[in-house]
Amino acid sequence: MHICNEDILDLIQQGKTNELVKLGSRVVKPMISLLSHSSMKVRNGCIEALAEIAKTDETTFQRLIEELNTPRLNVEQYIHVKRGCIYALGLVGDKRAAKSLIISLLHGSDDIRKACAEALGSIGNQKAVSALLIHASSNRYFDIRQACVMALIHIGKKDRHSSYELINELNTNSSLSIKSICARVLGMIGERRAVDALIEGLKNSDENVRISCEKSLILIAKSNEKTFQRLIKELKTNRNRKIKETCADALGIIGDKRAVDVLIESLDDFYRFSREAEVTVINALGLIGDPKAVTPLIRILKRDIKKTSPNSQKKANKALVNIAKLDKVTFYLLISGLLPIGKNNTEDCIGILTENTDEKGSCFIKIICERSEECALEIGMEKTLATIKEYIGFIKDYYTKEELKEIQIRLYSFYRKTFEEESSSRIKMDLPKLEIKPPKRGPEICAKLLRVGS
Numbered sequence: 225m226h227i228c229n230e231d232i233l234d235l236i237q238q239g240k241t242n243e244l245v246k247l248g249s250r251v252v253k254p255m256i257s258l259l260s261h262s263s264m265k266v267r268n269g270c271i272e273a274l275a276e277i278a279k280t281d282e283t284t285f286q287r288l289i290e291e292l293n294t295p296r297l298n299v300e301q302y303i304h305v306k307r308g309c310i311y312a313l314g315l316v317g318d319k320r321a322a323k324s325l326i327i328s329l330l331h332g333s334d335d336i337r338k339a340c341a342e343a344l345g346s347i348g349n350q351k352a353v354s355a356l357l358i359h360a361s362s363n364r365y366f367d368i369r370q371a372c373v374m375a376l377i378h379i380g381k382k383d384r385h386s387s388y389e390l391i392n393e394l395n396t397n398s399s400l401s402i403k404s405i406c407a408r409v410l411g412m413i414g415e416r417r418a419v420d421a422l423i424e425g426l427k428n429s430d431e432n433v434r435i436s437c438e439k440s441l442i443l444i445a446k447s448n449e450k451t452f453q454r455l456i457k458e459l460k461t462n463r464n465r466k467i468k469e470t471c472a473d474a475l476g477i478i479g480d481k482r483a484v485d486v487l488i489e490s491l492d493d494f495y496r497f498s499r500e501a502e503v504t505v506i507n508a509l510g511l512i513g514d515p516k517a518v519t520p521l522i523r524i525l526k527r528d529i530k531k532t533s534p535n536s537q538k539k540a541n542k543a544l545v546n547i548a549k550l551d552k553v554t555f556y557l558l559i560s561g562l563l564p565i566g567k568n569n570t571e572d573c574i575g576i577l578t579e580n581t582d583e584k585g586s587c588f589i590k591i592i593c594e595r596s597e598e599c600a601l602e603i604g605m606e607k608t609l610a611t612i613k614e615y616i617g618f619i620k621d622y623y624t625k626e627e628l629k630e631i632q633i634r635l636y637s638f639y640r641k642t643f644e645e646e647s648s649s650r651i652k653m654d655l656p657k658l659e660i661k662p663p664k665r666g667p668e669i670c671a672k673l674l675r676v677g678s
Contacts, residue, residue: 229254236269244273252277252284256291259308260301271308275315285320288313292324307339314343322349329359337363338371345375348382353389361401373405380413387415394421403428404436411440416448423458426470438470442477452478456486468493469504476508484514491520503539510543513550517543 232254235243244251255270278285291309295302310328313321325340325347341359344352353376360372379386387410394406407425410418418440425437445451455478459471472490475483487505494502506524509517524532524540 229258232258232270233266236266241269241273241276244269245276248277249281249284252287256287256305256309260304267304267308271312271315274309274312278312278316278318285316285318288316289321289324292321292328303333303335307333307335310336310339310343314339314346317347319347319349319351322347322351326352326355329355334365334368338368341368341371341375345371345378348379350379350383350386350389353379353386357393357402357405360405361399373409376405376409377412380409380415387413387417390415391418391421394418394425400428400430400433404430404432407433407436407440411436411443414444414447416444416451419444419451419454423454423467426467427464434466434470438474441470442474445474445478452480452482456483459483459490460486465501469501472504472508476511479512481512481514484509484512484516487512488517488520491524503533503536506536506539506543510539510546513547515547518547521547 232244232251235241244255252274255274258270259267261267261270274284274288278288288309292306292313306328310325313325322344325344328340329337331337331340337359341356344356356372356376356379360369360376363369363372376386376390380390390406390410394403394410397403397406403425407422410422422437422441422444426434428434428437441451441455445455455471455474458467459475462468462471468490472487472494475487487508491502491505494505502524506521509521521540521544525537527537
C-alpha cells in the first residue's frame with residue numbers, strides 16, 4: 225500500500241498519529257520530508273509518530289541519526305528537518321543518540337543548538353554534562369544557556385552519577401561561571417552529597433558563585449533535615465565570616481524557628497566581626513518572626529549610637545515590625561507604644577510603620593483593615609480608644625484635612641463595629657478635632673507615640 229504526503233496530512237489533521245505509527249517504516253521517509261511543513265501541527269504530529277516508530281524499529285532510529293549528521297543543500301528546509309529529527313530522538317530517549325547531539329551543539333543555527341540541549345536533557349546521558357556546562361556558561365544567547373542548564377537538571381535527576389561530575393567541577397573548575405552553574409544545578413536536583421562542596425563555595429571571592437551556593441543550600445535544607453542541622457552547626461562553629469553570614473542569611477530565608485536560639489547566640493560574634501555584620505542575623509530573625517527575638521532586638525535599639533551601626537538599629541526596627549506582623553502579642557505591644565522602637569531613628573521608624581501599605585495609613589491602619597476586631601478586643605476598649613486618639617494626633621503632621629477626615633471615618637466605623645454592644649454612648653468619643661493646629665515637628669510626635677526612651 226502506497227502512502228503519499230496527502231494521506232499523512234489527513235491523518236495528522238484528524239489527530240490519528242497512532243495510525244501512522246501502525247504503518248511503521250513505510251511512512252518514515254515522507255514524514256521526515258514533512259518536518260519542514262509550514263504547519264506546526266503537522267510538524268509535531270510527524271515528530272511524535274517518528275519517535276514512536278523509532279522506539280521499536282532500529283532502522284528508523286538510525287535514519288534519524290543519519291538525518292541529524294547529514295548536511296543538506298536547502299539550508300532553511302534542512303534546519304527544520306534536522307530540528308524535527310532532534311526532537312524525535314529526544315522523545316525516543318536512546319542514549320546512543322547523545323554523541324551526535326553533543327556534536328550538533330556546535331551547529332551554526334541557534335534553533336538547532338537549543339533543540340540539541342533539550343533533547344540531551346530528555347535522554348539524560350551523563351556524557352553530555354561537560355559539553356552542556358561549556359555551552360551553558362559561554363553561549364551568547366540566553367535561551368540556549370537556559371536550555372543547557374535545564375538539560376543539566378534533567379540529567380542530574382535521571383542519572384545520579386552525573387552529580388559527582390558536577391560536584392567535581394564545582395570544586396576544581398577554574399571558570400567562575402561554570403562553578404556558579406554547577407552550584408545552581410546541584411541545588412535544583414536536591415543533591416545532598418553536594419553540601420560540603422557548596423559550603424566550601426561560600427568562601428569564593430566571586431559573588432555570583434557565593435549566591436548560587438547559598439540558594440542551593442537553602443533548597444536542599446528545606447527538604448533535608450541533615451542539611452538544615454549542618455547550616456546551624458556551621459553558624460555556631462565555623463570561624464569564616466563569609467560562611468557564617470551566609471548560613472545566617474540562609475536560615476532566615478528557610479524560616480524554621482529552631483534556628484532562632486543559635487541566631488540570637490551568634491549576635492555577639494557578628495558584632496565582634498563588625499558593626500555591619502550583625503545586620504545579617506537581625507534580618508534573619510525578622511524573617512523567621514519568632515517573638516524570642518524581641519528582647520535582643522530591643523537591646524540593639526537601646527545601645528549608645530556610638531557603639532552601634534545606624535543600619536543595625538534601622539534593621540532591628542524593621543525586624544520587630546516583621547515579627548509583629550507574624551505574632552499577635554508583639555503586634556499589640558507595638559501599636560500600643562510599649563516597644564521602644566525607633567530610638568535615635570524616629571524618621572526611619574515612620575517609614576517602617578508606613579511601608580507596604582496601599583494607602584498612606586500606618587501599620588495600625590493596615591491592621592484595622594485586616595484584624596481590627598481581634599486586635600481591639602484583645603487590647604481592650606479603653607486602650608483601643610487611647611491608641612486611636614494618639615494615632616490621629618500623630619498623623620496630623622503628615623496628611624491633608626481631607627485624608628484625615630477619611631481616616632477618622634474609618635476609625636469611627638471600626639470602633640463602632642467592635643464595641644457597639646459594650647458602650648454605644650461612648651462611640652461619640654472626643655477624638656482630636658481636625659481644626660486644631662498640628663504640631664510643627666513630626667519626629668517629636670512619633671517619639672511620643674512610640675514611647676521612645678532610654
